[in-house]
Structure formats: structure tokens, C-alpha cells
Amino acid sequence: MERQSYFRRVVVPVLFLLGAMILSTLVYDLSRGVEHPVIHQILAHAGAIFMFSSIWLGALFANTMAFFRGAGFGERMLVCLATPLVWCLKILSGFIGIYSGGEFFFLLLHHFIIGCPLVAMLCMGISEIWCRLIARKGHGHRSIRIFALNNSLLLLLSLVLVTLMLWNGGHSYYYLYMDAYSRLFL
């Protein structure tokens, strides 16, 4: 595959996903000010769906984009993590001034904070499979292995961690997390 410029293979996919997140968030937030009920609902639904897709599932698309523009594995990880990390920073900024420094750092283990990049990694791992399949069969790159070590490890690790976090509807992890919080901070 042709290795395109850093801007095209890394920055563009990142900006694409970030732009989608920012735009959809704006649409969603603006929908609340729209008095017409039908337009309000259309904007709210459209904004929300694109917002969640860009944050949680965007790596499926961004990784594919970066892959076929010749981005390396590390670069693709960066592409996939950028938007979730920006979202996490936005969320974390809402906690500044409310809790202590220790509690703030403990927040990083909250399943919405740590879960977001983990899901992005899972999505990347999944999209790697089809990217590699297409590259092998469609583009004739027979040297590309569908289950390479780095991708397999990424897929396995993220799958296990996401499953653990979602086990019992997420309750088990949540109560474990809160129990640890109580022991550490109360």
C-alpha cells in the first residue's frame, strides 16, 4: 500500500473523526433550543447518533481510513485514540474543582473514562481484520497476516477488559470501583 504523507494518513483521519464529534455535539446541544418539536427531535436524534458513533465506534472507520493510507500500527492506534481521549478530557474537565487531586486521578479508572479508549482499541482490532482481509484479497498483499501478533494481542486484551467492565451490566465493575474508592478516600 502506498504510504501517504503524515498529514493524509494520520492527521486527516483524526480531524475527520474529531470534526464529526464536534459538529454532532453542537447539533445535539443546539437542538434543545429549537422549539419546533419535530425539528427538535430530528436534530437531537441525528446529533446524538453521530456523536456516539464518532466517540465510541469511530475507530472502526478511522482505522480503516488510516490503514489504507499507509499508516503504521502505532499511528493507527493514535488515530483511533485521539477522539476518545479528547472526549475523555472534555468529560474530566467537568470534574475540576469538585474533587481532590487523588479522586481526580482515581476517576481515570472509571469505566466511562478508561472504557472509552478501550472500546476504541476493540474497534480498531475488529477493523484491522477487515482491513487486512481486503488488503490481502482485494489488493493482493499476500504478506499481510490477518491475525498478526500485535493486532491479535490488541483485540484479545481489549475484548477481555471491555467484557469484564460490562459484565453483569457493568454493575460488578462499578461496585468494585466504588468499593475501592471508599477504602481509599473515605
Added chain:
Amino acid sequence: MTVFASPDGPLLTKVHRAIQYFFSTGLILWALLICAGLAAAQTHPNILFILSDDHRWDAMSHMGHPVVQTPNLDRLARQGIFFSNAFVTTSLCSPSRASFLTGQYAHTHGVVTNHTPWDNRNVTFIELLKKAGYATAFIGKWHMPGDGLPRLRGLDRFVSFTAEGGQGIYYNCPLIIDGVATDRPGKYITEDLTDLAIEFIEQKRDAPFCLYLSHKAVHFGFRPPPHLKGLYKDADLKLPPESDTWITFTNNHPFVGALFPMNALYRGYCETVVSLDEQIGRVLRRLEELDLIDDTIVVYAGDNGHFWGEHGLYDKRLAYEESIRIPFIVRYPKLVRDPGRRAEQMVLNIDLAPTLLDLAGVPLPNYFQGQSLKPILASAHSPGREAWLYEHFPVFPIPIPGISAVRTRRYKYIEYQNNLRPTELFDLRLDPKEKTNIIDTPAGEQILENIEKEMEHLKKTTGYRYFTHG
């Protein structure tokens, strides 16, 4: 003898006898009155306090709710007093529950969030009623942190649960019955707790009873019993225009932990309210069958309100009306002469304990921070409070700062921890939905100084202190 034989003698005798008769009759009457008074004072009514979870003050059909039908709560309101301006001093389960029990603000009883433990030194109204001779029971949700269930004094029966951090679960929720862990397979929790409550009411006893029946319903999970599932699946929910079904996923609401579309949750909520109403009806009917209903003070309340899309919000905690208002109904025909009245006075969760003790003729301890509602129950013209303090402390990991607010009859002033959000002032008469912050307007500036002074005054008189942890 001559004297008595004198012409005046018989007259004097008659006067003497009349005086004697008057005094002796008076003495008897006086004695009877004293006895009657004492008897009245010593007649302790039964007490049934039913507490629900997250039940909004307007989610009842008698409040004109467009979806839910609550005939039993409607009846309770019709036969008693519905307090249309009832509030919680902290809109969160554990602090509010502790306030109901102790008659104190959260900063006094110490359960400031859902993470701060109950202090076993706290005195509950149940304990004081036990000392006054009541048979007592606590049945249902405790949900205050600590090492398992607390050592509550003065309880003859203590039934609760610790599953899911004390929140309980709607189906098959294991109970701890007088210290014994008991599986409840096949049971729906609201019905199960009601069965146990009825069992307690039915017990033969000489003493009056005080039953604290505290439901899990209608907290998140919002799972109705099988026969009510889907009752409102096609109902027009008529949620506020600024709401949408994605609210639960946005604006930091995921930290509350209700990751389902809000409209679906709301349907479950409405169905669960109906189930709660059904079970309340069962208890009331049993009281009637046992001919106890008019000798029993029945109080129904919620532990806090709930946003369903108003202000683009879900959950509670904030100081807006939807969050801080609660349903509060008192039925006691022996005192209430005008059943069906809607009392406009502002009443609080911390008023429950002094009210019940007052109605039971038990002296009120001086550490209560609430007021007895007995005068308001007796007379529509009894004055209520002019202003009160609302408080909220940060609850990890929810990104809502600490809040202090003053709610007067007309205005609400809200301050946030470290000014993390703009201070707010609302004119509730002109803007009941709290859409326009008037703090920087000429009208707002006129009120600001007085309301800030009111807040300082309330903080001082209640011994307010801020808790950073929780």
C-alpha cells in the same frame, strides 16, 4: 340548734347544699375532664410511614399526570392533606432518608452523600416512639453506607436488604430479616415488602405500632411486576419539550449509570409507580379490614424528586424544583377536619420526625431541626416557614459541585461550590420552570442582598458546615 331553727335556717342549708352540690359536681366534671384529657394524650395512634424512592411529587393521577394512574395515592390525598409544597433538604437517597429518620439536615446527621456512613449514635424517631411504648418495625430500603445494616435501636422488627450496595433489586431480592439473610425466590420486592408490612400490622398487640415501610420502588431499574409490564408501552409520554431520549447518555449523565434511552426508562418508571400504588392500596385495605385505618396516622412521602428531561436533565441532586419537590401526604382523620385540602405551606423531610412524635404525644427533643406539622394538619390557616436551606455535597463520581440554596415562597437562590457554575436566582412566581436566571437583572439585584442574608442566617441557625468528601 336555735340558729338552725331560725327562719333563715332552711335557706342557709339550701344555699350550703347548693354550694356543696356545685363544687362536688364541678369537682367530678373537672376530674372527668382531666381524665379525658389524659386519656386523649395517652391514646397513641398507630403510625404507618411509607417512603418511596425517586417518586416525583407530580407523578400521581390526582396531580394531573398525563400517564400514571394512582387511585390509592389519590384516595390518600382525598382523605388527608396533600402538601403541595413539600421538599427535601438534600435531593439524594441516603441523606434524605437519614433526614426523615432523624429530623435533621444532612450536615447534622452526617450522612451527607450515598457514601458517607450512618452514625449509630444518631437517634431516630422510631427509637423515641419505642421508648414511648410503641411496637416498631422498619421494613424495606435502608440504603445508607456502613458495614452492612446498622444497629438501629428501638426496633422490634428490622427487615432490609444490602444487595447492589443497598439499592436492592426488583426481583428475587434477598432480605435480611431480623439479622437473618433470607432468599426470596420468585418475589417482586414491592409486593414482598408489603406482605411483610401487612404481617406486622396484623400482629395482636396491646401497644400501638409504628411501621416504617420503605420501598425500593420507584428507583432506577424501573422494573414493574409482570402484570404491569408494557402497560404504558404505547402511551404518549408528554415529556417536556426540551427533552429527548438521549439525555441519559449525554451531559455527564452516564456517570449516573442509567445507560438506556430515557423514554424507555420513563415508561418503566410510570409502570413501577402504578405497582407501588397497588401495594399501598393493599396496606390501606388491610388497615380498613382490621378497623385500624382511622386510628392510624398514614404518611406517604418520596425521598427526592427526579428530572425527566426538564432543563435537559436526568436524575436529581440539583436544586431545581423537579429534583427537590416530593410527594407528601398525611391521613389522620382524628386531627384533619378538612380532608382533601392541599396545604400550600412549605414543608420538609426533616419535619416528619417532629410531626410524628408530636402527634403521638411524645416530647420533642431539642436537636430536631424540622418543625411539627400538627398545626398545619389541624388548620389551613396555620403559617408555614418563610424560607429554608437546601444543601448538596459532591457525590463521587458525579460531576455536580456542592450546592447551597435558599428557597423562599417566591424566590430561589443557588450557589455552587467554588463558583464552578454561575450563581442563580429565580422568581418562581413568574418563572416556575426556572428558565431565566435573574441574578444580573435589576429585579434580581433588588432581592439579592436580602436572600444572601437569609442564606447566611439559615446556615448559622442550622450549624451548616461543608463536606468536601463523599
